[in-house]
Amino acid sequence: MSQQIRLDIFADPVCPWCLIGKAELDRALESRPDHPFAITWQPFRLDPQMPRAGMDYVAYMKMKFTDEKGIIAAMKPVMEASERLGLWINPSLIERMPNTLDAHRLLHWAGLEGAQTPVMAALMRAHWREGRNISNPDVLVEIGEGAGMDGAVIRRLLASDADRDTVQAREMHARQRGVNSVPTFVVADAHVVTGAQPAALWLQVIDELAGKQHQ
Numbered sequence: 001m002s003q004q005i006r007l008d009i010f011a012d013p014v015c016p017w018c019l020i021g022k023a024e025l026d027r028a029l030e031s032r033p034d035h036p037f038a039i040t041w042q043p044f045r046l047d048p049q050m051p052r053a054g055m056d057y058v059a060y061m062k063m064k065f066t067d068e069k070g071i072i073a074a075m076k077p078v079m080e081a082s083e084r085l086g087l088w089i090n091p092s093l094i095e096r097m098p099n100t101l102d103a104h105r106l107l108h109w110a111g112l113e114g115a116q117t118p119v120m121a122a123l124m125r126a127h128w129r130e131g132r133n134i135s136n137p138d139v140l141v142e143i144g145e146g147a148g149m150d151g152a153v154i155r156r157l158l159a160s161d162a163d164r165d166t167v168q169a170r171e172m173h174a175r176q177r178g179v180n181s182v183p184t185f186v187v188a189d190a191h192v193v194t195g196a197q198p199a200a201l202w203l204q205v206i207d208e209l210a211g212k213q214h215q
Contacts, residue, residue: 005209007037008186010044010179012100013123013134016078016089021183021196022124023085028202035206041116043104043171044182050099054135060097081196082128093131102158103134104167106144109157115147122146 009025011018029035065071075091082089103123110119122143126132132139137158145151157163174184185193187205 003036004038005036005188006186007039008042008189009039010042010174010184010186011120011182012044012046013103013120014098014100014127015046015182016075016082016128017196018183019087019089019124019128020078020081020085021185022120023082023087024196024199025185025202027085027199028206031199031203032206034210036209037206039117040111041107041120042174043107043167044174044179044184045100045104045171046182047097048171050097052099054096054098054133057094057097087128089128090131091128093129094127095131096133096135098127098133098135100134101164101167102137102140104171105158105163106140106154108163108167109154110144110147110149113149115144115149118147119143119149 009022011022013019029037061071061074062068065074079089107116107119107123110116123134126139126143127134134140134143137155140158141151141154144154181194183194183196185197187193193201193205
């Protein structure tokens, strides 16, 4: 396919349905290697009021889902979907629910270097499979370096306020435009798809776009 079509994905690496939505989309893209999408990951925090230092994960989950029974009920479909997709997440390893502002700053810088998708994949893996704190600068530097970015530059930027306002302004703009949950996918700045959609839907979208381009 010749023409690139913008696909904006509003997502937070600590959102389980963003992880699942990405995996479903990845399956479709692998089946259609000539897909037209130019993907941009857009900042959207699941909990913008999260304290800078994050929160104890169990305390956060109890605050959100009342008690252990509520947590199990909320996580059951997540675990089933991740198992079906071969993601093998391990929430029991997560000790802290991080504030993801710095993770989104890293994604912003990765976007300037064409490394956003590998960085998002690594952030999700670190949180969901390895239980690592993705607000820790050491973890973020390692993730950036793994995607070919300059670790010393990332460390220096993280120690400053660089692009903090930019990321927060972009998130606020998304909320003002009506994005209120993640994942939210915007195709060609026009068509909005919300939630973790199955690979079959994305295959249909790609095939329809291909048909239009070939008409």
